[in-house]
Amino acid sequence: MYSDKVIDHFNNPRNMGEISDADGIGKVGNKVCGDVMYIYIKVKDDRIADIKFKTMGCAAAIATSSIITELAKGKTLDEAMKITKKDVSDSLEGLPPIKQHCSNLAADGLHKAIEDYRGKR
Amino acid sequence: MKRIYLDHAATTPVDLEVRKAMKPFLSDNFGNASSLHSFGRDAKQALEESRGKIAEKLGAGPDEVVFTSGGTESNNLALKGVAFANRKKGKHIITSKIEHDCVLNSCKWLENEGFEVEYLDVGREGFVNLEVLGNSIRKDTVLVSIIHGNNEVGTIQNLKEIGKICSERDVYFHTDACQSFTKVPLDVGKHNLDLVTINSHKIYGPKGVGALFVRKGTRIIPWQHGGGHEFNKRGGTENIPAIVGFAKATEVTGEKEIQHMTGLRDRLIAGIPGEFPDSWLNGPKENRLCNNANFSFRHIEGESIVLRMDQKGIAVSTGSACSSHSLEPSHVMIAIGLKPEEAHGSVRITVGKENTMEEIEFAIESLREVTDGLRKMSPFVKNV
Numbered sequence A: 001m002y003s004d005k006v007i008d009h010f011n012n013p014r015n016m017g018e019i020s021d022a023d024g025i026g027k028v029g030n031k032v033c034g035d036v037m038y039i040y041i042k043v044k045d046d047r048i049a050d051i052k053f054k055t056m057g058c059a060a061a062i063a064t065s066s067i068i069t070e071l072a073k074g075k076t077l078d079e080a081m082k083i084t085k086k087d088v089s090d091s092l093e094g095l096p097p098i099k100q101h102c103s104n105l106a107a108d109g110l111h112k113a114i115e116d117y118r119g120k121r
Numbered sequence B: 001m002k003r004i005y006l007d008h009a010a011t012t013p014v015d016l017e018v019r020k021a022m023k024p025f026l027s028d029n030f031g032n033a034s035s036l037h038s039f040g041r042d043a044k045q046a047l048e049e050s051r052g053k054i055a056e057k058l059g060a061g062p063d064e065v066v067f068t069s070g071g072t073e074s075n076n077l078a079l080k081g082v083a084f085a086n087r088k089k090g091k092h093i094i095t096s097k098i099e100h101d102c103v104l105n106s107c108k109w110l111e112n113e114g115f116e117v118e119y120l121d122v123g124r125e126g127f128v129n130l131e132v133l134g135n136s137i138r139k140d141t142v143l144v145s146i147i148h149g150n151n152e153v154g155t156i157q158n159l160k161e162i163g164k165i166c167s168e169r170d171v172y173f174h175t176d177a178c179q180s181f182t183k184v185p186l187d188v189g190k191h192n193l194d195l196v197t198i199n200s201h202k203i204y205g206p207k208g209v210g211a212l213f214v215r216k217g218t219r220i221i222p223w224q225h226g227g228g229h230e231f232n233k234r235g236g237t238e239n240i241p242a243i244v245g246f247a248k249a250t251e252v253t254g255e256k257e258i259q260h261m262t263g264l265r266d267r268l269i270a271g272i273p274g275e276f277p278d279s280w281l282n283g284p285k286e287n288r289l290c291n292n293a294n295f296s297f298r299h300i301e302g303e304s305i306v307l308r309m310d311q312k313g314i315a316v317s318t319g320s321a322c323s324s325h326s327l328e329p330s331h332v333m334i335a336i337g338l339k340p341e342e343a344h345g346s347v348r349i350t351v352g353k354e355n356t357m358e359e360i361e362f363a364i365e366s367l368r369e370v371t372d373g374l375r376k377m378s379p380f381v382k383n384v
């Protein structure tokens, strides 16, 4: 059902954890299935200097959280805002259609974290 | 990697004795039980011997056992067949909220066809309230259908009391006994049952075969029309090898096997809830299927648990919304009163006669590692 890439990120999630002095936090949840994701970012010179996640959810939710930290790290905030759900899915070599609801959280979480940072300034 | 199968409520392996019993009926003794010649007569004899064995196990007469393609078909036949045959008496059916999908979806279909179905609530442990059941029976009620052993949380209903109520009120009583058959004593006479669904692949028999007990005189119409097979209740050439295997499988689970499975189940129940943080047992402590354990883990999700356990070679299942096609948590978990987020972290472990205590210890240890790892990832658990 899942691609090898999804399983790899599910088994070995990258950048898992919290950033205690985060500059922005994106908290998103899926009312339908119950998955919840927090994305923490640290911003330096308008770039995402560090990013971490914590997720309660299925393999799709965990793998998309993991991959989005890789996609966003080092990007400018404007570039990171442009990362789409499709980018997430493509980087994981596709996700099962039934898993859309679990997988859309990651991009939303990242964008919310950036908005949180921007809103605070 | 050694694999450990702990999902026996989903299906079981075919027992070697069962396989041995089936083998002659594939290429050697392959006749059609309806044929007049010796090939046909041999098949017919095997068919009737098998029917006799299964009837005996239920306390039924041989002409009260109708072979079908499995639990799903038996449940469809029982519900739709009785509903349509008794339309003139009434169109009211009573069932529970914790039935298997094939019962619930048959009921939904019947509702579309103009029948009225009442879905009884269950308590926290999954039991139907007998008083509520009694009060729900109306003049136009034709059928009560209540699952015997629940496939998710293992609750065993009090068939004797339900049967008594149904017979006093003169309504047909059907039970889906797929999970309980051979594990829990069932006697159609003592329990006042008019219809019983059983199948083979939950009891170490082959898939694709089951039966419906239909008490003599029960008004029921066939759902699959054919050439007069199975007392005109179910058309189609009988699947002799599967039926022979099914009958043999009724001998596989005896007192010794039940004791063994109970021991393994109790080790799981002693070793997981309470010992693991934020976890609990779903379903009852008593009157529980001997092979069923079901736990919830707060703040983590079931599909992740199942997949991580799978990587350790251990097969279990979950009622999480993330693993269902409908994106909804298991209707059974919700019916016993769990919040969706509590159903989200539910895991079902169903043992079999071939499992060992070492396997169970390894499963508990593995589940500890898996749940600890996932908890570390959860936004609701503070750490790092």
Ligand SMILES: Cc1ncc(COP(=O)(O)O)c(C=O)c1O
Pocket: B009, B010, B069, B070, B071, B072, B073, B075, B100, B102, B147, B149, B150, B151, B176, B178, B179, B199, B200, B201, B208, B209, B210
């Ligand atoms: C309680 C119950 N009823 C019915 C069925 C359906 O049986 P089958 O798979 O033989 O169609 C199952 C198993 O899937 C079950 O557990």
Ligand SMILES: [Zn+2]
Pocket: A033, A035, A057, A058, A059, A060, A061, A101, A102, B322
């Ligand atoms: Zn999910």
